[in-house]
Each structure stands twice: as C-alpha cells, then as structure tokens.
Amino acid sequence: MTTHGGDRRAPAPSGLRGAGAVLDTLANGGVEVCFANPGTSEMHLVAEMTARPSMRNVLCLFEGVATGAADAYGRMAERPASALLHLGPGLGNGLANLHNARRASTAMVALVGDHATYLKDCDPPLNTDIEQLAAPMSAWVRRTTRAAEAGRDTAEALLAARAGAAAGTGGVATLILPSDVCWSEGGSAAEVPAAAPAPADADAVERSAKILRDNAGCLLFLGGANLRPAGLRAAARIARATGAELLAEKSPARHRREPGLPDIARLPYPLDEALARLGGYRHIVFAGAHPPVPFFGYPGRPSSLFAAGCELHLLGMAPAALQDLADLVAPAGTRASHHVTGRPGLPTGELTLAKAAAVIGALVPEEAVIVDEAITCAPDLIAATAGAPAHDWLCLSGGSIGMGMPGAVGAAVACPDRPVLTLQADGSAMYTPQALWTQAREGLNVVTIILGNGSYASLADELARVEGVPGADLGRTHGISDISGLDFVALAAGMGVPASRARSAGDLAEQLRRALAEPGPWLIEAVLPGGGVRGA
Amino acid sequence: MTTHGGDRRAPAPSGLRGAGAVLDTLANGGVEVCFANPGTSEMHLVAEMTARPSMRNVLCLFEGVATGAADAYGRMAERPASALLHLGPGLGNGLANLHNARRASTAMVALVGDHATYLKDCDPPLNTDIEQLAAPMSAWVRRTTRAAEAGRDTAEALLAARAGAAAGTGGVATLILPSDVCWSEGGSAAEVPAAAPAPADADAVERSAKILRDNAGCLLFLGGANLRPAGLRAAARIARATGAELLAEKSPARHRREPGLPDIARLPYPLDEALARLGGYRHIVFAGAHPPVPFFGYPGRPSSLFAAGCELHLLGMAPAALQDLADLVAPAGTRASHHVTGRPGLPTGELTLAKAAAVIGALVPEEAVIVDEAITCAPDLIAATAGAPAHDWLCLSGGSIGMGMPGAVGAAVACPDRPVLTLQADGSAMYTPQALWTQAREGLNVVTIILGNGSYASLADELARVEGVPGADLGRTHGISDISGLDFVALAAGMGVPASRARSAGDLAEQLRRALAEPGPWLIEAVLPGGGVRGA
The missing domain is CATH 3.40.50.1220 (TPP-binding domain)
Structure with a gap:
C-alpha cells in the first residue's frame, strides 16, 4: 500500500514564456521554418509559433516527413533547419531521416516536446527515455529544465548544429523541451553569434x-x-x-x-x-x-x-x-578542360529504365533540385543527366530509405523559385508517402517520378549475392521482394496531388513537360518492367 | 595519414547457421509468425525463414506496420510475436508501435539485424548504436556475437519477453543479430521451457x-x-x-x-x-x-x-x-446481475459521429476483434457497442498513434476465422497507412472504418485547453489541426484494398454489411462533419 501525498503542481509563472524564448532564439540564429508534427505536449510551442511571423510552420502528417524535409531544407537553404516532434514515439518516427541528416551533416535543431517536469517521474503512458532515443542520431542532446534556460539552450543547440555540420561529424542538435518549461515565464531570447567559416589545417x-x-x-x-x-x-x-x-x-x-x-x-x-x-x-x-x-x-569478402x-x-x-x-x-589560371556531354534524345516505345532515364535527362529543367531516392535505378539516371543544365543533386546520404518525397518538401520550401524533381523508387516511396499531402497543402513545385518496378529490387539483388544458404533461390524467397499491387496514381490522389501514369517513353515525356509547366505538385508513375497495377 | 593494414575477413564457417538457430529456437518457443521489413543485413534470416515452414513471414512495407502487427498478434494469439527489422533506422521506424507493445505488455521478440561484427567498427553509412535505440522500449536487449550463442540468446529473449509480459513491465525483447552471426555456422537450436502461470502474492x-x-x-x-x-x-x-x-x-x-x-x-x-x-x-x-x-x-493542474x-x-x-x-x-456461487443493454437501432440521415457509432453498434458481428484507434471518437463507439455480441476490444495502450491498421493485420493473422474491425481516426491513420497493403496481400478479413472529421481533433481540443498563451485562439492556429484533403477511398485503392465512402447513416450500414459479408479487406471512409474531400 502506498499513500498518495497530494499533488505536485507547476510553479506559478512570471516573464517571457520558455516557448517564446526558444522561438525568438531560433529566429536570432536564422531559423525561419519549422517542419512540425506536434502533439499535446507541444501545444504551447505551436501557439507561440502561430503568434510569430518569424517562423513558418509547415505541418507534416508523419514525423519522418518532418525530419526528412528539415534535412533537405538545411542542405538547400544554407541556414539551419528545424523540426518539431512529439515525445519519444514521435522522435522514433523521425529517427530514420535524422540518420540521413546526420550522415549529410545537415545543421538542424530537432525540438522534442516532453511531459511536464513534475509529471515525468510519474511515468505517464507516453513517457520514454528521450535522451537515449535521441543520442544515436544526434551530435548534441540537452533537456531544458527551466524557462530561464530555454534561450541559452537553444543558442547552444544552434552552435552545436553548426559546429557538427562544419566538422562533418553530424549536425543534428536535439533539444528536449518539457511542456511546463514551454508554458512557464521567466525566459529570454539569447543571441546567436554569426557563423565563421572553418579554417583550413x-x-x-x-x-x-x-x-x-x-x-x-x-x-x-x-x-x-x-x-x-x-x-x-x-x-x-x-x-x-x-x-x-x-x-x-x-x-x-x-x-x-x-x-x-x-x-x-x-x-x-x-x-x-x-x-x-x-x-x-x-x-x-x-x-x-x-x-x-x-x-x-558479405561472407568471405573484404571489410x-x-x-x-x-x-x-x-x-x-x-x-x-x-x-x-x-x-x-596549381598556378593561378589553371583550368581544366571538360568533356561536354549532350542531353540524350527523346526515346519512344515501351518504357524501360534506360528510356525513363533518357526522358529525364532530356527534360530536366535549368536550376532543378533533384532529390534522388531511386536506389537501384540511380546509376542510369545519374548518367543520363550528365549533360543537363545546371542542377543540384541531393542523395540519400545515410542510406536510410524514406528521404525522397519528404526531401522534396524541404527543398521546395527552401527554394520556392526552383523546380524540384524527386526520382523515387517505388519500394522506398512507401516509407514516407505522407509527404505528398504536405506538397499539396503547401502548393509546392515538386514533380515526383515513381520508378515503378514492383519490387524491392535491391533486396532481390542482395539475395542473389547470398551464397550457399538454404532457400536462397529467388523463386522461393520471391515473397520478400515482390511489392506489386501499389497504384501510385491513386495514392497521390488520396493525398491531393494530381498524378498520371506513364507506360511509354512518349507518355513520360509528355507528362513530365506538363507537370513541369504547371505550378504545384504532380506525380508520375513511370511503369517499368515488373511494375504497374495489373489491369490499371 | 593512416596506412591501411589489409582486410579483416569473416572467419570460415562450420555447423548450423546462426540464422537457423534463431529460427528453430523461436519455433521451440511457439513463435509461428514474423512480421518483417528486412534489408540487406537480414537476407540470411530471410533465406533461412523461407526454408522453414515453421515460420510464416508476413511482409510489411514499413517497420511501424511490422511492430504494430506483432503487438496485436501477440495480444490475440496468446503466443509470442516476432518482428524483423533492418538496422537502427528500421528499428527507429518501429519504435512507436514497440512503445504501445511495451505498455500493453505484449510478449514479443524484435529481431534487429546489424552489420557484420568485423565491419561495425568501421562505421558504415547505416551504422548506429542499436542498443541505445532499443533500450527505451525494450524490457531486454542483447547483441549476439557468435553463431554458437544464437540459440541460447533467442531462448533467453523469449523467456524475458514472457516474464516482462507477465510482470506488466513490458514484454519487448530485442535481439540484435549481426549479419555474420546469422550466416556463420556453429549454431544450434535451444529448448524453451514451457511457460508457467504467474503465482499470486x-x-x-x-x-x-x-x-x-x-x-x-x-x-x-x-x-x-x-x-x-x-x-x-x-x-x-x-x-x-x-x-x-x-x-x-x-x-x-x-x-x-x-x-x-x-x-x-x-x-x-x-x-x-x-x-x-x-x-x-x-x-x-x-x-x-x-x-x-x-x-x-497542464498549467496549474494536478499531477x-x-x-x-x-x-x-x-x-x-x-x-x-x-x-x-x-x-x-465472495462465497462460491456469488453472481452479479448485469444490466442488459440492447443494440442501438439503425439511424438514418446525414452521418454524425453518434449515428456512425449507432450503425457500428447495430452491426458489429459475433466474435469480432475491434482495433480501436478512434481517438476522440472512441467514447461514442464504446458506448454504442455495449449491447453488441461477444467481441474483443484492443486499445492504443501506449497512446502512440499509428497502431490501428497495423494492429488489424496482426489480429487478423492471429484469428483468421474472426472478423476484424478497425475503428480508425483519420489523423492517426496517416502514420501507418502502409498496413492496408499487407491486408490486401494477405487477403485478411479486416474492415476499416475511417472516422473522417478532417482534423487532428485531439489537438484542437488540447489547444482549447491552453490558456493565456498568445496566439492560442483556434482560428489562428487552425493550420495545425486542419488535415483536410485526404481521400481514403483513393488511398485504399492505391494499396489494393477495395473501399467506399459513406455520407449517410444508410450508406454506412449498407457498406458495412457488404464489407463484413465479403472475404478480404475493405475500407469505408465515414464522412463526419468537417471531413470528406470537397467535391468527392
């Protein structure tokens, strides 16, 4: 038997709220956008954010979209990104793309709300050890314990994010904000010193x-x-x-x-x-x-x-x-001569990966931002775009799939005047498809091309590399790589993104031209051999 | 400058492979199903699984589906569940539903593949600290370091899962399996003692x-x-x-x-x-x-x-x-008298939450398994089903949203002869919608009812509870709770699940009857006030 001794209540407030101190300090550090999937414990942050024109709040329907968007935003905007996540489970959902951000050394502040300090020890249902969950993907983790420290901690998070990004050791700084720290007064914004370029050794x-x-x-x-x-x-x-x-x-x-x-x-x-x-x-x-x-x-292979x-x-x-x-x-004025590659011609006939790559290479527009989660399809696409006009190419730096469509959200928010093209494998598209909803809601200029082969092709390849194991023949293990039955045109429509299906090279060229010409998002399902919904 | 000293290669093999020892030990412990989203480092486990009729491998397109399915499977099957995840990022994606499993005290073995032991120190791109990521949601975590220990470790994982479940302290046992441990020989299956019921104090x-x-x-x-x-x-x-x-x-x-x-x-x-x-x-x-x-x-409220x-x-x-x-x-033979509640009558007219609840209460079939992620809609649904025939009701035990549709996968695999009914809020549906694909692929008897109010209604409620905060008025913060624009009929079609939209109570009754009568999955989007795609 335990006797309950009464309530532990939050202290009475007095001053600028912790949430406001966090947001004003982020503004001092040049953070202008927060990709958010908040919950109850973040409502005071949301309310203070709504009151501040300094911060654009981009709602995402899944945390992996928020962190993937923040990563790509940081890569393109050349200013720190931020994401807002709800407690340990919300952070969990965001970890895969925080891993990519870590490997890309993107400077980012991940704000993770937590239970009120006086409630945490009671272990409410959603309680977890957030520090432990955050540490593997973070260069820096801190829990703010008083509103008076919120500004200072936020400034240190920004400095840690910039330092880790510059050092190539990972630039994710995770700031854990208990809800009572956010709602309590007594905080003040901290200054954030300007970044200095890293010196050469x-x-x-x-x-x-x-x-x-x-x-x-x-x-x-x-x-x-x-x-x-x-x-x-x-x-x-x-x-x-x-x-x-x-x-x-x-x-x-x-x-x-x-x-x-x-x-x-x-x-x-x-x-x-x-x-x-x-x-x-x-x-x-x-x-x-x-x-x-x-x-x-691999067995017997070098490390x-x-x-x-x-x-x-x-x-x-x-x-x-x-x-x-x-x-x-190199003496001043040394110049390399470059092999000039032309664009591929527009192919015709039934779509193959090579033809899809040629269409993309022929049509990718000037100053495009290409977000590449094409996985096994990527080498063809890289080769076919060598002669394209100037563009930036964003890769899946950490290898953790689910970055493609969220990354396009972040790139498009960072660069509203540039066309964003997502080259997206079908299997990895299914990790964070919710990104399409944010593309529609925000009217982002993103064209997504699903390279639909109906397969976890990389796993099929890897299974083929597994030697001397019972059951390794691809026929019997087919169940693990066959992901047929997906209809990305319907999926896109379900999230408000207009979409079309390309079965021929001509279809793809026509649809890509049209998609690039129109404002807002568009999705094209490029049906490659093995892909496509039967009968659709 | 560092001089590279040559390769560290895997040792030469000899005996039953580690992966086989894991799987045979799981079979000894009564584990019959693995909900899997594997990657390269798990290919030997997949290959060995394919060779064993003792284990059904249910492919999921996202890890949160696998862990949510394993949780509900464990709750319904009365035998331990298992999930197969790929490295730290894959575990990350599965953590939110592992949190629910922990709070439900479901006995579950989470198998997490890792890099080969000799490669781990080189920090390959997907490397993370898996132990640290696993610990917050797990009652037990171990890394197997040699094939010879794979059977023993798996048996201990099963015992820890059962013990934690019985103690109500969480039954997730996480076993980390480096790929070379899985592919190396020298392993053997371990016996798993039968579970004894916990004694009373x-x-x-x-x-x-x-x-x-x-x-x-x-x-x-x-x-x-x-x-x-x-x-x-x-x-x-x-x-x-x-x-x-x-x-x-x-x-x-x-x-x-x-x-x-x-x-x-x-x-x-x-x-x-x-x-x-x-x-x-x-x-x-x-x-x-x-x-x-x-x-x-909440500010000033009791803890x-x-x-x-x-x-x-x-x-x-x-x-x-x-x-x-x-x-x-209580003397033997003491019996309580129970208030007998009738089923509600079938309402008519435009759909409201109360009417949707009445239709469900009127039609929920005998021995249904109800998976409840209805969030703000749940109280009406619980009340309206009080007079329904016998059924089991599964709740979101940890409060971590995204359990509903994955949970239905697990319940339907555990109970193939029972109808499964998912009562699913629209906002939380978007955390793990990929579950619908597995429902279609496996032909599971699941009817999903999306309770579509077009809102994160719980956040709107919580914002209303936030007092004295600038910007807290709902109009200005509307952007955080308005999730309109989703079309769940299209989303379901995109994953191969037939679907329909109910705008009236009569629609819902007719569609629910039909969905329950047909084998395989079906989704009904019940359009509540505030919900529905404009013009659809």
Missing part, C-alpha cells in the same frame, strides 16, 4: 600538396561542401596540375552539376565495383569526406575498400583547405 | 481482502489479463460481495465484452473526467494494472488523479491473485 594542406606533387596517379576523393562550384573548380585545377584523378563520395548531401564544372563520378554502391574503383591507388587524399567503408559485409598499404591522407572538412591546396599545387 | 491477496471487507465503497481497478472472461467474472463476484465499484484501465491491451460479463467502464482520458472518476475514493485496489497517472500536464490520503493497494499482475481474492471475499 595548414599542415594537412602542405602534406597533401607534397603527396600530390610527389606521386603520380593519386586519387582526390571529394565530399561535403567541396561538391559545390568553388570546390569543384579547385578540384579541377588540382587534377589538371598534378594528374590526380577525382572521385566523389557515394551519396553527397548536395552535388552541383553544371556545364563548365567537372562532372565527377561517385563511388559506386556494389562492393565489387567499389573495390575495383578504389583498389588501385597507393595514395588517396580526402577533401570534405571521410574514407568510405563497404555498405554491408576495406582499399588496397593493403594504401595511404589515406585527410585534408579535412573545411572547404578552405581544398582552395588552399589548389593555390599551392 | 498471498499476502497482497489477504491485505486486499481485508481492505475490501472493512471499507465500504472501495474501487477495484482492473487491467491486463483480468479484463478477460475469468477475471471479469471474479471481479463481478467481488463487487457483488463487497460493494466495491469496478473500473478498467484507460487503454487495455485486450478487453473482452460479452453478454453475461460485466461491461466495466474505462478510465476516461480528459484530466477533469479522470479526476472526477477517481477523486472520491479512499481505497483503490489495483488488479493487473498500475495506478494511472494523467496523460499530460495525480487521486485524492490526498487515498490508499493504493496493489494486488499484483497475476490473474491468479484476482481469482484468489474472489474466493476469499
């Missing part, structure tokens, strides 16, 4: 310059912010001056492609191809990227992508380092 | 008997397995013999309602109603339930539902305790 620049000068046939491996125009130009100069080859990380957060810039190939995903690509070098200089490792292990004895030289994550390196090894 | 029974005998007007607060027929009969005898009143926990994992059994009201959700319901007692005996706490805190000085007596979670208590206080 002069020793690393010197060492890398010596390696590149002394050794023919080095590899310069590029990632992060070096895949933007300034970095790409510097890399081209270095290659021209030293003979180094260039390669980009497998899944850049944002990769600029533009006539006049080198179109650098990315590390391939399949283990054998990655080994073949990297295994021949004795020296690799990493600029804005960490040395890559295999995506997965490293490098040849024994290969020397790995880390130039560092700061874009300034690559600029300094170029200035050291 | 004789002292607690004696103390509760004395309290109930010595004090008029006690409350007997019931939960867990006591809301099944034997527990309900014992509770009715105790009430009859001692004058105690009966109340059920707010969100039981499984609540049996049947003519001849007492239909015990559940603790209401709104704080004021809960306070009014519980605040008048001096003694409360908890049988199979923990003392409840408020769902959320306890009990009057100061109220004595809380814990009978314990074992169903045997309630039986022993009944035998102590």
Whole structure:
C-alpha cells in the first residue's frame, strides 16, 4: 500500500514564456521554418509559433516527413533547419531521416516536446527515455529544465548544429523541451553569434600538396561542401596540375552539376565495383569526406575498400583547405578542360529504365533540385543527366530509405523559385508517402517520378549475392521482394496531388513537360518492367 | 595519414547457421509468425525463414506496420510475436508501435539485424548504436556475437519477453543479430521451457481482502489479463460481495465484452473526467494494472488523479491473485446481475459521429476483434457497442498513434476465422497507412472504418485547453489541426484494398454489411462533419 501525498503542481509563472524564448532564439540564429508534427505536449510551442511571423510552420502528417524535409531544407537553404516532434514515439518516427541528416551533416535543431517536469517521474503512458532515443542520431542532446534556460539552450543547440555540420561529424542538435518549461515565464531570447567559416589545417594542406606533387596517379576523393562550384573548380585545377584523378563520395548531401564544372563520378554502391574503383591507388587524399567503408559485409569478402598499404591522407572538412591546396599545387589560371556531354534524345516505345532515364535527362529543367531516392535505378539516371543544365543533386546520404518525397518538401520550401524533381523508387516511396499531402497543402513545385518496378529490387539483388544458404533461390524467397499491387496514381490522389501514369517513353515525356509547366505538385508513375497495377 | 593494414575477413564457417538457430529456437518457443521489413543485413534470416515452414513471414512495407502487427498478434494469439527489422533506422521506424507493445505488455521478440561484427567498427553509412535505440522500449536487449550463442540468446529473449509480459513491465525483447552471426555456422537450436502461470502474492491477496471487507465503497481497478472472461467474472463476484465499484484501465491491451460479463467502464482520458472518476475514493485496489497517472500536464493542474490520503493497494499482475481474492471475499456461487443493454437501432440521415457509432453498434458481428484507434471518437463507439455480441476490444495502450491498421493485420493473422474491425481516426491513420497493403496481400478479413472529421481533433481540443498563451485562439492556429484533403477511398485503392465512402447513416450500414459479408479487406471512409474531400 502506498499513500498518495497530494499533488505536485507547476510553479506559478512570471516573464517571457520558455516557448517564446526558444522561438525568438531560433529566429536570432536564422531559423525561419519549422517542419512540425506536434502533439499535446507541444501545444504551447505551436501557439507561440502561430503568434510569430518569424517562423513558418509547415505541418507534416508523419514525423519522418518532418525530419526528412528539415534535412533537405538545411542542405538547400544554407541556414539551419528545424523540426518539431512529439515525445519519444514521435522522435522514433523521425529517427530514420535524422540518420540521413546526420550522415549529410545537415545543421538542424530537432525540438522534442516532453511531459511536464513534475509529471515525468510519474511515468505517464507516453513517457520514454528521450535522451537515449535521441543520442544515436544526434551530435548534441540537452533537456531544458527551466524557462530561464530555454534561450541559452537553444543558442547552444544552434552552435552545436553548426559546429557538427562544419566538422562533418553530424549536425543534428536535439533539444528536449518539457511542456511546463514551454508554458512557464521567466525566459529570454539569447543571441546567436554569426557563423565563421572553418579554417583550413595548414599542415594537412602542405602534406597533401607534397603527396600530390610527389606521386603520380593519386586519387582526390571529394565530399561535403567541396561538391559545390568553388570546390569543384579547385578540384579541377588540382587534377589538371598534378594528374590526380577525382572521385566523389557515394551519396553527397548536395552535388552541383553544371556545364563548365567537372562532372565527377561517385563511388559506386556494389562492393565489387567499389573495390575495383578504389583498389588501385597507393595514395588517396580526402577533401570534405571521410574514407568510405563497404555498405554491408558479405561472407568471405573484404571489410576495406582499399588496397593493403594504401595511404589515406585527410585534408579535412573545411572547404578552405581544398582552395588552399589548389593555390599551392596549381598556378593561378589553371583550368581544366571538360568533356561536354549532350542531353540524350527523346526515346519512344515501351518504357524501360534506360528510356525513363533518357526522358529525364532530356527534360530536366535549368536550376532543378533533384532529390534522388531511386536506389537501384540511380546509376542510369545519374548518367543520363550528365549533360543537363545546371542542377543540384541531393542523395540519400545515410542510406536510410524514406528521404525522397519528404526531401522534396524541404527543398521546395527552401527554394520556392526552383523546380524540384524527386526520382523515387517505388519500394522506398512507401516509407514516407505522407509527404505528398504536405506538397499539396503547401502548393509546392515538386514533380515526383515513381520508378515503378514492383519490387524491392535491391533486396532481390542482395539475395542473389547470398551464397550457399538454404532457400536462397529467388523463386522461393520471391515473397520478400515482390511489392506489386501499389497504384501510385491513386495514392497521390488520396493525398491531393494530381498524378498520371506513364507506360511509354512518349507518355513520360509528355507528362513530365506538363507537370513541369504547371505550378504545384504532380506525380508520375513511370511503369517499368515488373511494375504497374495489373489491369490499371 | 593512416596506412591501411589489409582486410579483416569473416572467419570460415562450420555447423548450423546462426540464422537457423534463431529460427528453430523461436519455433521451440511457439513463435509461428514474423512480421518483417528486412534489408540487406537480414537476407540470411530471410533465406533461412523461407526454408522453414515453421515460420510464416508476413511482409510489411514499413517497420511501424511490422511492430504494430506483432503487438496485436501477440495480444490475440496468446503466443509470442516476432518482428524483423533492418538496422537502427528500421528499428527507429518501429519504435512507436514497440512503445504501445511495451505498455500493453505484449510478449514479443524484435529481431534487429546489424552489420557484420568485423565491419561495425568501421562505421558504415547505416551504422548506429542499436542498443541505445532499443533500450527505451525494450524490457531486454542483447547483441549476439557468435553463431554458437544464437540459440541460447533467442531462448533467453523469449523467456524475458514472457516474464516482462507477465510482470506488466513490458514484454519487448530485442535481439540484435549481426549479419555474420546469422550466416556463420556453429549454431544450434535451444529448448524453451514451457511457460508457467504467474503465482499470486498471498499476502497482497489477504491485505486486499481485508481492505475490501472493512471499507465500504472501495474501487477495484482492473487491467491486463483480468479484463478477460475469468477475471471479469471474479471481479463481478467481488463487487457483488463487497460493494466495491469496478473500473478498467484507460487503454487495455485486450478487453473482452460479452453478454453475461460485466461491461466495466474505462478510465476516461480528459484530466477533469479522470479526476472526477477517481477523486472520491479512499481505497483503490489495483488488479493487473498500475495506478494511472494523467496523460499530460497542464498549467496549474494536478499531477495525480487521486485524492490526498487515498490508499493504493496493489494486488499484483497475476490473474491468479484476482481469482484468489474472489474466493476469499465472495462465497462460491456469488453472481452479479448485469444490466442488459440492447443494440442501438439503425439511424438514418446525414452521418454524425453518434449515428456512425449507432450503425457500428447495430452491426458489429459475433466474435469480432475491434482495433480501436478512434481517438476522440472512441467514447461514442464504446458506448454504442455495449449491447453488441461477444467481441474483443484492443486499445492504443501506449497512446502512440499509428497502431490501428497495423494492429488489424496482426489480429487478423492471429484469428483468421474472426472478423476484424478497425475503428480508425483519420489523423492517426496517416502514420501507418502502409498496413492496408499487407491486408490486401494477405487477403485478411479486416474492415476499416475511417472516422473522417478532417482534423487532428485531439489537438484542437488540447489547444482549447491552453490558456493565456498568445496566439492560442483556434482560428489562428487552425493550420495545425486542419488535415483536410485526404481521400481514403483513393488511398485504399492505391494499396489494393477495395473501399467506399459513406455520407449517410444508410450508406454506412449498407457498406458495412457488404464489407463484413465479403472475404478480404475493405475500407469505408465515414464522412463526419468537417471531413470528406470537397467535391468527392
């Protein structure tokens, strides 16, 4: 028997509310948009947000949409993103895309509401250990315990997000806000110092310059912010001056492609191809990227992508380092000549992946933002768009599927004047399809192309790689990769996005032209071999 | 510079594979179904599963569907459930429904694949700290490090799941399986001892008997397995013999309602109603339930539902305790008389929540399994079904939305001969709509009724409770609760589930009759005031 001793009530308030201090500090740090899926414990944050024109509140119907949108927004807006999530379960739903944001080193503040401090110990039904859930995807986690600390904590979250993003160690800062901290007064907004560009490590620049000068046939491996125009130009100069080859990380957060810039190939995903690509070098200089490792292990296969004895030289994550390196090894005015690739012609006839890629390559508009969750379809699409007008390409940096359509939400909010094109595999589309509703609600200029092969094709490929295991033949395990029966035209209509189905290359070209010409979202289900609803 | 020292390769294999040892041990423990959303690191588990008729592999297109289905399966099948998830991000997507399973104390083994042990330290792109992500929702977490330990670890996971479920402390056991542990040989299946019923705490029974005998007007607060027929009969005898009143926990994992059994009201959700319901007692005996706490805190409102000085007596979670208590206080043959409630008549005219509830109350079939994620619509539905034939009612035990349609998958797999009826709010339907695809693929007998009010109605209610906050008026914050624009008939069609829209009470009755008469899934969008797609 326990005797209940009476209520523990919240203290009486006095001053600016904690929620207001959080939001005003975010505004001081340049945060203008919050992708939100709030619940009861976040109602005071929502109410204060509604009262502030400084913050645009974009409602998402699932937390994974909010975090995926915040990630892509941060990649494109060049200012920190924010997301608002409800307690531990809401954070749980957002974790997969926080993982991608972490690997993309996007600067982001994830606001997670929690129970009132005095109720937390009572363990209400939705109570969980939010710190523990947040830690694996976060560079920084803090729980604010008093309204007076809300401004300071928010400012430190922003600084931690920026620092982690700059260091390439992950820029997700998770701020846990108990509801009574939000509703209590006594808070004040904190200033957020302006960001300073990260300095180059002069020793690393010197060492890398010596390696590149002394050794023919080095590899310069590029990632992060070096895949933007300034970095790409510097890399081209270095290659021209030293003979180094260039390669980009497998899944850049944002990769600029533009006539006049080198179109650098990315590390391939399949283990054998990655080994073949990297295994021949004795020296690799990493600029804005960490040395890559295999995506997965396979029985009896290597755990490293490098040849024994290969020397790995880390130039560092700061874009300034690559600029300094170029200035050291390449005389001013060194220019690389670039192979000029034309656009593919428009194909005709029944749709295949190659033809879909050609249509996209032929029609992708100037200054498009391409959000790529095409998975097994991606290599064809990358190749076919090499000659397209200038565009930015956003990848699934953490490999955690479900980023595509949410990412398009974030990119379109960040860049309302640019067309956004989502290249979306059908299997991964089903992790966060709710993003389409936000695209419709906000009238975002997003064209989604579903590459419909009716299969978890990557799993079919991986099963084929499984050797010597009973039951591994694809026929018997077919049930795990066959995802037929999805009708994306109906799904889109269900969320208010107009849609069409393309069965021929001509259909796709016509529909893509029309979709790009009209404002607001559109979805095209491109029916590839294996895909499509029977009879539809 | 670091020099790469060569590959760390997997050791050469020899014996039964780890994956096989896991699956054979699960079979020994009575696990017959795995709700799966696997990835590359789980391919050996999938391959071994395909080779074993002992395990039915139910593919889900999102991890939250898999965990929600496993939860409801466990509640209905009276045997442990299992789910298969891919790495940390896949576990993340499954956490919200693992939270519900934890609060429902469902016995479940969550299998989470991980990178090969020798690759983990290299931090491949999808690497995360899975232990940390799993811990908040799990009663038990272990990483298997060698195939030789896979059988033993699986058996211990099953024992931990059963023990946690019996103790009411959460029955999710998370077993982390590196891919090389799964593919390596040297494993063997372990035996799993049969479960023994939990014994009653004789002292607690004696103390509760004395309290109930010595004090008029006690409350007997019931939960867990006591809301099944034997527990309900014992509770009715105790009430009859001692004058105690009966109340059920707010969100039981499984609540049996049947003519001849007492239909015990559940603790209401709104704080004021809960306070009014519980605040008048001096003694409360908890049988199979923990003392409840408020769902959320509000400024200046209490953190306890009990009057100061109220004595809380814990009978314990074992169903045997309630039986022993009944035998102590109630002479054999004591029977409670039950108020017999009739079914409501079939209403006509434009649909309202009250009319929808009446139609459902009039037509819910014998031995239905009702999965309730109706949120703000639930009280009307519970009241209208009081006179329905025997049925089981599954609640959102942890309050983490997204359990409804996945739960119906699990209930229908567990009980293929019973009709499953999902009572589904529209807002919460959008967390795990992918469940409809599995309903179609498996041909499950599930009728989903979407209660479409076009709103996050619970948030609108909660915003109205927020007092004295700038911007709290509902008009300006409307953007956070208005979720109009969803067309659930189209969404269902997009996943292969036939569907219809009911705008009148007559429509709903006709469509529900037809849906129940036909095999396989069906969805009805019941358009309530505020809901429906304009013009559709």
